[in-house]
Amino acid sequence: MAPLDDTISLLRDLIAFPTISTDTNLGMIAFLTEQLEAAGARCELFLDHTGTKGNLFATIGPEVDGGIVLSGHTDVVPVADQDWSTDPFEMAIDAGRLYGRGTCDMKGFIAAAVAMAPELAKKVRDRPIHFAFTHDEEVGCLGAQALVEALRHRGIRPGIAIIGEPTEMRIIEGHKGCCEYSTHFTGLEGHGSGPDSGVNAVEYAVRYVGRLLQLKEQLKARVPKGSRFDPPWTTINTGALIGGVAHNVIPGKAQVDWEMRPVQAGDAEFVKADLEAFIADELLPAMRAVSPDAEIVTEVIGEVAGLEPMEESAARDLVTELTGGNSVDVVPFGTEAGLFQQLGMSVVVCGPGSIAQAHKPDEFIDIAQLGQCLDMLDRLGDRLGR
Known part of the structure; x- marks a missing residue:
């Protein structure tokens, strides 16, 4: 498994990119592309109409349907007029917590997924693993809407998506639009x-x-x-x-x-x-x-669109197995999950950190939560290797 220290170091790098929704995310996208290509991923950049924002879609494994998507948004909410104890774009560590804008919402999950990419690449066989990192989720899920349309146009049909929004690693199968x-x-x-x-x-x-x-x-x-x-x-x-x-x-x-x-x-x-x-x-x-x-x-x-709970859900069954969770829930806050569901995928939301910390000054994620996310992704690698 990717060492937790490596994930924390990667998260520090991601926090240093001030990807507020009003500004470009291309620096962070380029950095993620470099990391994933080093792990053997095939990466494609999708720019928005301004040329200042981008979605990254990367694949490890064969070009076939039925793959698994690990998805997160790269943008963060503003820090203006918030009373931070430290520089929000310089990650701080204190008492088992990592502080900084985006630590839980949701660069923590992105860091864990990218840190695990080399391990996943070693285990993948006949089922690909995809990484989908989007722009402008905080202002209307604009990036995910464009990415889903691009995937539909190209006939790319993954089977399952895990959206890594902060749920304290609980499995969320539904949310409102x-x-x-x-x-x-x-x-x-x-x-x-x-x-x-x-x-x-x-x-x-x-x-x-x-x-x-x-x-x-x-x-x-x-x-x-x-x-x-x-x-x-x-x-x-x-x-x-x-x-x-x-x-x-x-x-x-x-x-x-x-x-x-x-x-x-x-x-x-x-x-x-x-x-x-x-x-x-x-x-x-x-x-x-x-x-x-x-x-x-x-x-x-x-x-x-909201994420509609389904009676039969391959994503729910998979993540339940990976996390050992014995219950699922719904939440009132929105994510990009419903857009991926509209593409015909089975989708759940599950990621490290608490939504209670999102958008607030001194946003943080517990290091233990990152560890739990890495454990889930490590088990996912074992499933891909079967």
Whole structure:
């Protein structure tokens, strides 16, 4: 098995890449490519439309279907305005913990997977092992969406994926989807002394938020029978309402940022259809009665599928065997897992670290958790060698 010290050293290198989602990840991707090629992997880089972000897909073993994917995202959330005790991009070790941005979410898993690559290469036979490292998970799973489409186009069909998000090495077989939107309102500015002469974009945005609140309550009655999620229904959250310039100016622009986390695809369609009808039948006619140029446009920030628990799951069975776990669970937070499932793969989420530490100052991962992840991957190598 790859020594734990080597994995920690590799994680230190990965933390030093400040791969905040607003910035490039190509330095880290190049480093990972170098490491995997040294282990004998065939690596391919997929750039985004800007040329500043990339996905890495690497394979060890034969070019056949049915392989196993180890997947993680390379981007991290910002550290601005967070009170860190140490430099977030210089890994620190204290009391059995490794501190730094991305240690648990989720460079710890990536470090373990890449550190194990030479050992896996020695054991692989007729079933390939793939490494999928993506960009922009934190801002809508943009990289994974592009990578899945590329794999579909090329006819690459792995059988199982393990998404190494921090679960404390628990096996997660399901999570809600995550749909994020910004709805933009264009009204007509005017003097506040004559409110009927303009179209108050903020007021119409408030009415839209009111509709979101109504839908939020209605979704509780649509909870699927036997739902294991907490809460068990589809949720809606209004994250921001932005608009206005002064007390005495009718605001001509407003924006509502909101999200929905569906437990079933039908709920997302229900919400979107209701809002489209509300806009077409009530809001826009009232706005355009004053200003024909008034507009409401909803921008899709990201629509990421949930991971649906399956009665039969090769991924669940495999990881249960590898970890010795005797239970599986579902979680409310989202991952890239549902995208890989849509490609026809059997998928679970299982990785070192706790989601409770993710996105916080002084983010950390327990060294013992990294050891457990290495044990799982070592046993995976034994399975590949059979």
